[in-house]
Amino acid sequence: MSRLAVLGGTPVRHDRAWPRWPQHDAATEQEVVAAIRSGRWAISWPSDGAKARERRFAEEWARYNDVPYCVSVDHGSSALLVALEALDVGPGDEVVVPAMTWVAPVTAVLRCGALPVLVDVDPRTGCATAESVRAGLSERTKAVIVVHLGATVADLDGILAVTEQAGVPLVEDCAQAHGARWRGRAVGALGAVGVFSFQNGKVLAGGEGGAVITKDVELYRRAQQLRADSRRYPDEEVPAGVMELIEAGEVMGANYCMSELSAAVLLDQLPRLDAQHRHREKVAAELERGLAELGGFEPIPVPPQAERRSIYEYGILFEEGTFGAVPATRVAEAVSAELGLAVYPPDAPLNRSLMLRPHTKRRFAEIWTAEGRARAVGRDYSGAEKFAESALLFHHGALLGDPADAADVVAALAKVRDHHAEL
Numbered sequence: 281m282s283r284l285a286v287l288g289g290t291p292v293r294h295d296r297a298w299p300r301w302p303q304h305d306a307a308t309e310q311e312v313v314a315a316i317r318s319g320r321w322a323i324s325w326p327s328d329g330a331k332a333r334e335r336r337f338a339e340e341w342a343r344y345n346d347v348p349y350c351v352s353v354d355h356g357s358s359a360l361l362v363a364l365e366a367l368d369v370g371p372g373d374e375v376v377v378p379a380m381t382w383v384a385p386v387t388a389v390l391r392c393g394a395l396p397v398l399v400d401v402d403p404r405t406g407c408a409t410a411e412s413v414r415a416g417l418s419e420r421t422k423a424v425i426v427v428h429l430g431a432t433v434a435d436l437d438g439i440l441a442v443t444e445q446a447g448v449p450l451v452e453d454c455a456q457a458h459g460a461r462w463r464g465r466a467v468g469a470l471g472a473v474g475v476f477s478f479q480n481g482k483v484l485a486g487g488e489g490g491a492v493i494t495k496d497v498e499l500y501r502r503a504q505q506l507r508a509d510s511r512r513y514p515d516e517e518v519p520a521g522v523m524e525l526i527e528a529g530e531v532m533g534a535n536y537c538m539s540e541l542s543a544a545v546l547l548d549q550l551p552r553l554d555a556q557h558r559h560r561e562k563v564a565a566e567l568e569r570g571l572a573e574l575g576g577f578e579p580i581p582v583p584p585q586a587e588r589r590s591i592y593e594y595g596i597l598f599e600e601g602t603f604g605a606v607p608a609t610r611v612a613e614a615v616s617a618e619l620g621l622a623v624y625p626p627d628a629p630l631n632r633s634l635m636l637r638p639h640t641k642r643r644f645a646e647i648w649t650a651e652g653r654a655r656a657v658g659r660d661y662s663g664a665e666k667f668a669e670s671a672l673l674f675h676h677g678a679l680l681g682d683p684a685d686a687a688d689v690v691a692a693l694a695k696v697r698d699h700h701a702e703l
């Protein structure tokens with residue numbers, strides 16, 4: 281038995297680098313240089329005669345997702361806030377949020393002055409379920425946020441049935457699911473609003489950035505104003521030298537506008553997205569063949585209604601006891617050392633996350649009273665705990681190389697497992 285790399289042995293993979301993310305080339309540089317030379321670095325600046333890049337990107341992103349409307353914003357976090365504000369979420373309201381996700385959806389609810397109500401997730405996918413969403417509803421529920429986590433899609437049929445019956449709008453957080461499709465439609469297009477992040481690590485990256493998509497023209501008008509200090513695009517074309525935003529004042533906004541430089545990067549990146557999806561699936565198929573042969577491991581399941589997933593973090597489930605009593609964090613360290621690649625367990629569920637500390641900010645502390653806190657995080661999160669203890673994740677960039685890379689992942693899992701089996 282060869283020694284584990286964490287114990288000083290030779291790693292499974294030591295002679296080849298992993299692909300780099302993000303992917304860029306001379307065309308990316310040209311787009312950014314053109315944006316710089318235009319002198320127009322923000323939507324809020326006189327037009328150079330062409331449509332703003334953030335507006336062009338919004339149109340392209342709407343088209344990609346088969347929806348009529350999209351508003352570009354500066355972060356996925358802002359997209360969540362704008363979506364909730366467009367739906368008129370405010371003080372006294374509750375919003376259902378899955379316990380297993382990045383902290384941003386919860387923060388966005390608090391920023392509206394509303395109470396996030398954390399609900400449990402499916403232990404095999406980390407996504408909220410129809411039952412967990414139903415259990416989180418109350419007469420105060422103003423919206424439900426669902427997150428399509430990692431490389432899967434939440435059960436949109438079941439969850440939409442629950443939210444529609446309750447008459448509550450669904451916000452789809454697609455920050456980890458660009459391009460995933462559910463029964464013929466793009467995720468984000470099934471709920472009232474879909475939100476995206478284009479942060480550096482996401483499947484579509486622009487450094488920082490986000491977007492809100494919707495089919496509803498009223499939500500579109502509101503979202504535009506919420507992100508541009510109560511201004512929206514004019515109805516007419518804008519000649520050079522004139523502002524491409526007009527004061528509308530139907531709803532008070534703030535500034536969450538996407539920079540023109542980020543939009544330039546995104547305009548370069550978007551046409552590459554589908555080929556990257558196909559590439560990742562090719563390598564993932566190799567990996568899944570290897571996992572099936574190895575036994576005891578399987579990919580995080582994808583519901584059959586999702587005819588395309590989007591791999592943001594690839595997740596591998598392992599059976600209880602595979603690594604003896606060793607916790608997932610230590611297993612992940614050992615596998616990472618074999619691969620020279622960051623492999624990690626899911627984040628801690630938000631109910632016990634160090635990032636969720638509303639009492640440290642006065643504005644949030646007012647919401648996070650003893651009663652509020654009990655309503656927000658006082659449930660059973662055993663599904664989330666199970667998920668956190670039985671999955672290993674790695675970043676999608678690792679799937680953009682040679683399909684033979686998959687064999688290294690399988691070999692590393694086998695080596696670490698066999699080591700622990702021998703103990």
Ligand SMILES: *Cc1c(COP(=O)(O)O)cnc(C)c1O
Nearest residue numbers: 355356357382384455477478479
């Ligand atoms: C990344 C992410 C966000 C936040 O996006 P930012 O652009 O970093 O603000 C929100 N929700 C989920 C699920 C994410 O993964």
